[in-house]
Amino acid sequence: MDELLFKLSVMLVPGMLAIVCHEVSHGLVAWRFGDPTARMMGRLTLNPFKHIDIIGTIMIFVIGIGWAKPVPVVFSNLRNPKRDMIWVAAAGPITNISLATISAFLLRGVVAFGSPAMPGSSLALFMEPLIMMLAFSVYINLLLAIFNMIPVPPLDGGRVMVGLLPQQQANALARIEPYGMIIIIVLVFFTNVFSYVISPLLNLAIQLLAGPQSMLVLGVTHLMMR
Secondary structure (H helix, E strand, O other): OHHHHHHHHHHHHHHHHHHHHHHHHHHHHHHHOOOOHHHHOOOOOOOHHHOOOHHHHHHHHHOOOOOOOOOOOOHHHOOOHHHHHHHHHHHHHHHHHHHHHHHHHHHHHHHHHHOOOOOOOHHHHHHHHHHHHHHHHHHHHHHHHHHHOOOOOOOHHHHHHHHHOOHHHHHHHHOOHHHHHHHHHHHHHHOOHHHHHHHHHHHHHHHHHHHHHHHHHHHHHHHHHO
16 A cells, blocks of 8 residues: 555656646647637646546556546647648647656756755655656656657547648548557557567657666656556
C-alpha cells in the first residue's frame, strides 16, 4: 500500500498534466482555426475532471502511458479542413515536447541546486520527490509525443498524414480510422514496434533533453514501472 501511494504521489500530477495539456491544445488550436466545439463543451480547461478517462488514468500506473477523453473537434468547421487538421493534430505532441523540455531544464536546475543537501535533511526531503516528479514528467511527455506520432489514425500522426497526403491517399488512410485502435494494439502488443522503434526514439529524446540527468530519468521511470 505504501509503495502504491508513493507511485501515486510521483506519477499522478505529471501524468495527468501531460495528458490534459495534450487534449486542451487540440481544442485551442481547433478554436483558433474556426471550430469552437471544445470551447462550447467546456473542454478548454486544465481541470482534470473535465477530461479524465478512468481506464486511461489507471493505465498510467500499469503500463506507464495513459489517455484522457479526446477533446471533440469537428473538422468540417475548420476554415481549411485538410490543412488545418495538420496543426490541430500536431498541437498535442508539440505541447508534450514543450512540457518535456521545460521539465528537463527544471530537473537539471533542481538537481544542481539540491546536490549539496545532506541525505535526510529537510531540503533533501523536499527535493527528492520534486526531482522524481520532474524526471517522470520528461519521460511521460516524450512517450506521449512519440507514441501519438505513429502514422495511424486516430492518433495524431495519422491525422497529420491525412492532411499532408494527396487527396486520394488521404481518403484511403482516413478510412482506416474506425479500425485504428485495433491496429495500434496489434502493433504495440504483438510486434516489436515498441522495442525497435518507440523505445530507441524515446531513449534518444531523453538523452538530448535531460543530458547528464538522462540516467536519472530512466532510473526513476524503471522504479515507477516495477
